[in-house]
Amino acid sequence: MTDQQQQDIYPSMTITSDQHEQKIAPIKLGERLKQIRRTLGLTLEEASQKTGLARSTLSKIENEQISPTFQAMQKLTSGLQIDIPQLFAAPKQVSTTGRRDITRNELGKPHPTSTYEHELLATQLTNKKMMPFKSLIRARSFDAYADWIRHDGEEFLLVLSGEITFFSEYYEPVNLSEGDSVYYDANMGHMLISVSEEDASILWVTAS
Amino acid sequence: MTDQQQQDIYPSMTITSDQHEQKIAPIKLGERLKQIRRTLGLTLEEASQKTGLARSTLSKIENEQISPTFQAMQKLTSGLQIDIPQLFAAPKQVSTTGRRDITRNELGKPHPTSTYEHELLATQLTNKKMMPFKSLIRARSFDAYADWIRHDGEEFLLVLSGEITFFSEYYEPVNLSEGDSVYYDANMGHMLISVSEEDASILWVTAS
DNA sequence: AGCAAAAGTTTCCAAAAGGAAACATTATTT
DNA sequence: AAATAATGTTTCCTTTTGGAAACTTTTGCT
Numbered sequence: 001m002t003d004q005q006q007q008d009i010y011p012s013m014t015i016t017s018d019q020h021e022q023k024i025a026p027i028k029l030g031e032r033l034k035q036i037r038r039t040l041g042l043t044l045e046e047a048s049q050k051t052g053l054a055r056s057t058l059s060k061i062e063n064e065q066i067s068p069t070f071q072a073m074q075k076l077t078s079g080l081q082i083d084i085p086q087l088f089a090a091p092k093q094v095s096t097t098g099r100r101d102i103t104r105n106e107l108g109k110p111h112p113t114s115t116y117e118h119e120l121l122a123t124q125l126t127n128k129k130m131m132p133f134k135s136l137i138r139a140r141s142f143d144a145y146a147d148w149i150r151h152d153g154e155e156f157l158l159v160l161s162g163e164i165t166f167f168s169e170y171y172e173p174v175n176l177s178e179g180d181s182v183y184y185d186a187n188m189g190h191m192l193i194s195v196s197e198e199d200a201s202i203l204w205v206t207a208s
Numbered sequence: 209m210t211d212q213q214q215q216d217i218y219p220s221m222t223i224t225s226d227q228h229e230q231k232i233a234p235i236k237l238g239e240r241l242k243q244i245r246r247t248l249g250l251t252l253e254e255a256s257q258k259t260g261l262a263r264s265t266l267s268k269i270e271n272e273q274i275s276p277t278f279q280a281m282q283k284l285t286s287g288l289q290i291d292i293p294q295l296f297a298a299p300k301q302v303s304t305t306g307r308r309d310i311t312r313n314e315l316g317k318p319h320p321t322s323t324y325e326h327e328l329l330a331t332q333l334t335n336k337k338m339m340p341f342k343s344l345i346r347a348r349s350f351d352a353y354a355d356w357i358r359h360d361g362e363e364f365l366l367v368l369s370g371e372i373t374f375f376s377e378y379y380e381p382v383n384l385s386e387g388d389s390v391y392y393d394a395n396m397g398h399m400l401i402s403v404s405e406e407d408a409s410i411l412w413v414t415a416s
Numbered sequence: 417a418g419c420a421a422a423a424g425t426t427t428c429c430a431a432a433a434g435g436a437a438a439c440a441t442t443a444t445t446t
Numbered sequence: 447a448a449a450t451a452a453t454g455t456t457t458c459c460t461t462t463t464g465g466a467a468a469c470t471t472t473t474g475c476t
Contacts, residue, residue, distance in 0.1 A: 029278060067277045067278040067279040068277070068278050069275040069276065069277050069278070070237060070275040070276050070277075070278075070281065071275040073278065120289060121364075121389050121391065122364070122389065122390075122391030128362060128391065129337075129361070129362045129415040129416075130338060130362060130364055130391070130413060130415045132364045132366075132389065132391065132413070153337070154337045154338060156329075156330070156338055156340045156413060158340075158411060160368070181329050181330065181340065182330075183329065183330035183338070183340065203366055203411065205338060205340070205364060205413045207337040207338045207415050208337075
């Protein structure tokens with residue numbers, strides 16, 4: 001590995017949501033797949049038998065002539081006993097893959113809603129185990145969601161500033177001040193509001 | 209559709225090619241996707257704009273009427289800022305075991321060393337996916353570790369106060385100020401010091 | 417309630433993927 | 447090197463996907 005670490009991290013994915021135009025991260029699925037198949041010492045015919053996909057189809061996928069369907073990918077991954085992350089992992093693996101992404105304060109990409117403003121962090125790295133973001137919770141933001149938020153995974157939350165109330169399905173509400181944190185199962189209904197006069201700032205990290 | 213969602217759409221397809229017989233996990237991509245979209249608070253139209261896929265297509269994918277192509281999936285994941293593995297994560301759950309742990313500021317369990325002071329958070333919960341802690345890095349803490357820190361998993365770091373320099377094996381050192389964050393592969397050698405006159409306070413979250 | 421707007425689904429057709437078999441290339445044997 | 451076998455690619459055709467617009471359902475409002 002010389003000096004192209006910069007590249008290893010999935011490069012240039014530009015999304016222009018206005019006009020439906022996007023450049024997609026150039027993951028070379030076909031190349032990757034051929035590499036894996038070769039590593040396993042399989043011919044196309046053998047791979048075909050293991051996956052149930054036609055030899056021709058495999059060839060076309062490897063040569064990037066077609067884009068396999070989800071079903072095909074399932075057959076691929078289960079047939080060859082590889083897992084999806086492996087397919088999408090950066091091609092370089094042998095030595096420790098240096099991946100890094102810095103998010104400067106206030107320079108993230110905010111997703112504003114009426115009561116929250118979510119700012120995703122480390123958006124340049126895909127395939128992460130954790131998904132960190134900062135949120136601003138507007139002062140006195142009641143009614144916002146009348147309903148529980150519930151999703152897979154676990155969540156860690158730290159109050160950066162302000163004061164919030166953390167509601168959850170199986171517990172009494174708690175007030176959290178700056179520096180306080182909660183760790184919880186996100187399948188448990190949860191929701192939070194700002195109770196003070198000022199907006200509250202929160203750090204979340206989710207992992208599934 | 210009444211109650212047979214469990215089974216239907218990816219009907220645990222069994223590949224019977226000659227010798228190898230396999231069951232493909234019936235990952236319900238559509239359901240998963242709908243869940244994610246809902247979690248993000250997006251309508252089909254909004255998701256359509258973010259991903260560049262037609263509203264109708266999204267609908268059909270969510271209802272498992274079609275199996276999206278790889279291209280479509282790339283648009284999905286990059287447009288909605290989600291990881292591909294996230295999509296494939298096991299159906300999971302129902303466990304809804306409410307687990308929760310609150311750590312009050314300054315009330316954690318500090319582990320002091322000469323240059324750091326680590327305070328583990330959420331210590332009452334075992335078996336967590338993430339391991340959060342706060343650290344205090346003493347001012348002008350040089351030489352401390354002359355060597356890289358390296359371990360499995362990924363790490364997320366946010367500067368709560370002060371200013372530090374983040375050293376890593378494959379990159380130039382960077383200065384991080386309050387609010388800045390880094391996400392990196394912890395296998396890559398890393399290390400940090402406080403550069404200002406005051407101690408710096410950091411939040412870390414690790415996941416393996 | 418009834419109406420209007422928004423969200424979601426289905427239809428229809430063009431575009432793309434998957435498979436069988438022909439074709440081409442590479443490896444192996446003599 | 448020629449012949450043969452094995453591996454990989456392309457062609458041709460059928461099945462499936464993806465998108466625009468029509469249609470249906472749900473949500474919000476007066």
